[in-house]
Amino acid sequence: MKNIRNFCIIAHIDHGKSTLADRLLEFTKTISDRDMQAQVLDDMDLEREKGITIKSHAIQMNYTAKNGEKYTFNLIDTPGHVDFSYEVSRALAACEGALLLVDAAQGIQAQTISNLYLALENDLEIIPVINKIDMPGAMIEEVKDQIIELIGVKDEDILLASGKTGIGIEEILESIVTRIPAPTGSLDTPTQALIFDSVFNSFRGIIAYFRVYNGSIKKGDKIKFVNTGEEYEADEVGILKLGLEPRKEVFAGDVGYIITGIKSAKEVKVGDTITLASRPCEEGIKGFQEVKPMVFAGIFPVVTEDFEELRDCMDKLQLNDASLTYELETSQALGFGFRCGFLGMLHMEIIQERLEREFNQTVITTVPNVGFIAHTTNEGTVIVNNPSEMPDPTKLERIEEPFIRAQIITKPEYIGNIMTLCLGKRGILLNQSYLTTTRVELMFELPLTEIVFDFYDKLKSQTRGYASFDYSPIGFRDSDIVKMDILLNGDKVDALSALIHRSRAQDFGRKLCEKLKDLLPRQQFLIAIQAAVGAKILARENISAMRKDVTAKCYGGDISRKRKLLEKQKEGKKRMRQIGNVEVPQEAFLAVLKLDD
Ligand SMILES: Nc1nc2c(ncn2[C@@H]2O[C@H](COP(=O)(O)OP(=O)(O)OP(=O)(O)O)[C@@H](O)[C@H]2O)c(=O)[nH]1
DSSP: OTTEEEEEEEESTTSSHHHHHHHHHHHTTSSOTTTOOSSTTOOSHHHHHHTSOOSOOEEEEEEEOTTSOEEEEEEEOOOOSGGGHHHHHHHHHTOSEEEEEEETTTOSOHHHHHHHHHHHHTTOEEEEEEEOTTSTTOOHHHHHHHHHHHHOOOGGGOEEOOTTTOTTHHHHHHHHHHHSOOOOOOSSSOOEEEEEEEEEETTTEEEEEEEEEESEEETTOEEEETTTOOEEEOSEEEEESSSEEEESEEETTOEEEEEOOOOOGGGSOTTOEEEESSSOOSSOOTTOOOOOOOEEEEEEESSGGGHHHHHHHHHHHHHHOTTOEEEEEEETTTEEEEEEEESSHHHHHHHHHHHHHTTOOOEEEOOOEEOEEEEESSSOEEEESSGGGOOOGGGEEEEEEEEEEEEEEEOGGGHHHHHHHHHHTTOEEEEEEEEETTEEEEEEEEEHHHHHTTHHHHHHHHTTTOEEEEEEEEEEEEEOEEEEEEEETTEEOGGGOEEEEHHHHHHHHHHHHHHHHHHSOOOSSOEEEEEEETTEEEEEEEEOOOOOOGGGGGTTOOHHHHHHHHHHHHHHHTTEEEETTEEEEHHHHTGGGGOOO
16 A cells, blocks of 8 residues: 555646646556557547546556655546536545646636645645646746745745646656655455546446545445445456456555446445445545536427437436436427436536437527525425426515625736626625735625526636636525516517526516527517516517518529528528427527627
8 A cells, every 4th residue: 555646636727637647647658659649538529629527537557666666656537627526526535645737827727726625625735736837928936936825835846847748747756656645544444435436338337436445345245335325246346547457356545446237327426435235334435415406407309209319318318427417397388308407507518419419419408597495485495496486476485596605816907897797796705815916816705696697708708818717605595586587479488487686687688688689580470579577578679570581682593502591591490499480599598698798
């Protein structure tokens, strides 16, 4: 155990984590040049395209240090986005140390700090590394000052590196040996292994990744999950190299995997503890949480007949993504579909894309909302994850909405814009502090629902991209939330309803009607778009009637152009839904996300 080092790399998004990880793998010859594929650790297509690490993975390296001893390193990769911060925290709990990577040109950003806090909570030894020092814009001294101020390390403890050119890689490996402690734990104590991630394999079922704290797990052992209480047999255990490497037994200090024949990700909870059924540990490793969805939206097939197929795909998708929840939803406008719960907006986007790419589904996603808690006079407490579940206002005692603590790091010149943005979103400023003369940290309390709608885009445009943002939930508070309905020619379109704070309803309704006016195609009759809370109409727009003939512009001449146009129109139809007699395109369902100020 004394020659094992378990560590992870924490960084703000795009600060070069995957590139640096590749260099470490290359240097330790964990992968041959021939196998060297850019960013081995990001093995999902989507991850590569979106350029972000979604799921954490682990890989073992062997390193012979300058002191002549051989070491086993387990590098645990962590996701970089706030939606997945619980997974980050569990991955960190499996380590003794962390490389804190900071981009030399960008300096410390919001996730640098939030990940650092998570690492400190888990008592990790932090090795600060300034990365990308090859960049022309590298501000090494300034970033050093930021780091010293943030964690109180000495100048000489900060390493300089470039994942691109390979500078500093050996020094990092040596520091892992000398600065990160070896795992503690004992072989004689009852087995405790922390599950920090799981993946779904269509042949083998769920593969759970764990870190053994005490005891050991052998192939064939009867194991037990402490928090769910379920028992299974260990069909296979092993360690993680470039692929899975089976072993007869894995021991305290090791990072490994287990296959038990479980077919659904739901049964294996990240954060749970594995022990032996024959000699169970007294309690699980602390920090276990049930992950709760934060954002809800409906997903409907574009063609109603495709519902059963969509159900099949949702089932399959959930097998490998336990954080996705869904239940049946019926909408008057869209028919049968699913009310889905996501960890955040990015997670929602990922699920929608996976449905389309991996499962070949064309779906309509409806207005996302957060979950509210309603206290009623007749039904007690009701969870409202869907505008249709909003109790009748006459039965509503009070309603609570979720709040977050937001941390924004920016340049001083953008403080004004950010204040205007956050206060306009019902935010409360908690604190403002200068990290350095050119970098300021703002803390706000904000309603989560205001973040769901277009907050990131606004923040980006208000700061020209010079702001980083992170948040954590802080619980529910009383609030005046109302349901706003959209009517098309007098008919309520349930799939366009939104839950919103009363003070914002008027303005929101007006903008939404304007936006819908742009998005709905003209038809051969007048379309009235109205926004209403209860019986009260807040806004109205009209789309005047038009005879629609897309080929009219072609002057009867060019036939191929005409065909192209018709085909284009057909394409456009793909994501349209007929509601009453009005055609509504997909963009209209998500119009609330793109309202201008
Ligand atoms: N010049 C320079 N560019 C680098 C270096 N390391 C990474 N990059 C570039 O920075 C970008 C982000 O690098 P990644 O390694 O994907 O960043 P990451 O931190 O893994 O990103 P996430 O997984 O999304 O958190 C890529 O375009 C890299 O080519 C470096 O040392 N020098």
